[in-house]
Amino acid sequence: MIEKYEFKTAKEGMRLLVLAAVHGNETAGTKACQRIIEELNQGKIVLKEGVLTLVPICNPEAYRRDVRSVEENLNRVMTEHKNPLTYEQKLANEICPLIKSHRIVLDLHSTHCQGDVPFAFCDYPDEYNKKLIAGLDVGYILEGWPDIYKQQGAIQDYSTEHCAHNYGNTATTLECGYHKAPEAAEIAYQAIVSTLAVFDMIEKDAIRAYPKQHIKMECYVIKEKEGRLCRDYKHLDCVQQGETIAVYDDGEKLYAPNDGYILLPNLDAEIGTEWYYLGEAAPS
Ligand SMILES: [Zn+2]
The missing domain is CATH 2.40.50.100 (RNA polymerase II/Efflux pump adaptor protein, barrel-sandwich hybrid domain)
Structure with a gap:
């Protein structure tokens, strides 16, 4: 059901998974993945170590309809379902094993208002997240999402970040700005390149660190x-x-x-x- 693109090298290194269009109408990440895949195929980007897997469209039916979800929010059911009941639960069963087998996950999203400022969620901070986030061209990092839901006793947090954390891996959610702003796809693209660089998967010049405001x-x-x-x-x-x-x-x-x-x-x-x-x- 979902299409994935895997780029392997002979050399041991980081395993990076890039997810896009977990919400079907958030296509900035999809465009960025397609550009990266093209550049890898053309040799414009050369992977020197590790494994890079990209899923440009995690929710294909929602993407086709240009809607957020089909039956339910895929980013609230990202866990393995023994008896998947909805379309999104079936997708989660395909995506979870990928999250399990990659040390780092970059989950690319966008937001629905014109002029929205790009930012990243960091739900489970660790050294990998810190490294990844330092290279992102966004001004704001939101922390503590799972804590407030735990404190206020509401929904179960079956997000991509929770899923990765549960497997002992690390995920970061990047909100690239307004869905339809052309800059959003550029931010998503830069985020993938920067992540490849910080984890030594491509040759890099000096990695730029962007100033950030962390918000709890x-x-x-x-x-x-x-x-x-x-x-x-x-x-x-x-x-x-x-x-x-x-x-x-x-x-x-x-x-x-x-x-x-x-x-x-x-x-x-x-x-x-x-x-x-x-x-x-x-x-x-
Ligand atoms: Zn989203």
């Missing part, structure tokens, strides 16, 4: 009843302690508990779902 996610806020956000918040907008972020129709207000950032605000959130997240600056 503090909580998520569920929209409990009808209401609205007080302004047209964008992901990574700063909020000040005491600022009114949202107002319910019955007059109840929700405030920012501290100075920090609003993350992933969803102006169209349905009742009972995540409305926005809050985070604070963290040391890198």
Whole structure:
């Protein structure tokens, strides 16, 4: 069902897996994978050690329909299913063994608002993630996603990062910016090249380290009843302690508990779902 492209060398080295279009309409990573595959085939990029596997389209049916998912969010069911019940669970059964057999996973996503700033998630920080993230051309790193869900006792985190972590491997999720911005595919491409370089899989010039703001996610806020956000918040907008972020129709207000950032605000959130997240600056 899924197509993978494997580039092996004779020399032992890192095993890197690149995933794209886990969400079918997030195609920046797909374009980047296709470009890398072409350049490898043409000899413009030469792998000197290790194994590189690319899956340019992890959710083929969602990709064909240009939608996020077909039956459910593939990035919430990334675990091995004994009796797969949905299309995405079947895909997860194909992708999990690949995650298991690669030490590093780079999972390429994009976001749905024009002007969105690229950033990366680092759910399970370790030395591999740190190395990989240092070379990414993004200004923000979000940490602590699994912790807030654990603390607030909600969904099971069957993401690609959790899956890799569970197998003793390491994954990073890169959100390359707005789906349709041409820069998003460029950021995804640079991320693959930089990851190949930091793990010595290709010849490299000096690796550029980009300055970053690490943000620790503090909580998520569920929209409990009808209401609205007080302004047209964008992901990574700063909020000040005491600022009114949202107002319910019955007059109840929700405030920012501290100075920090609003993350992933969803102006169209349905009742009972995540409305926005809050985070604070963290040391890198
Ligand atoms: Zn996504």
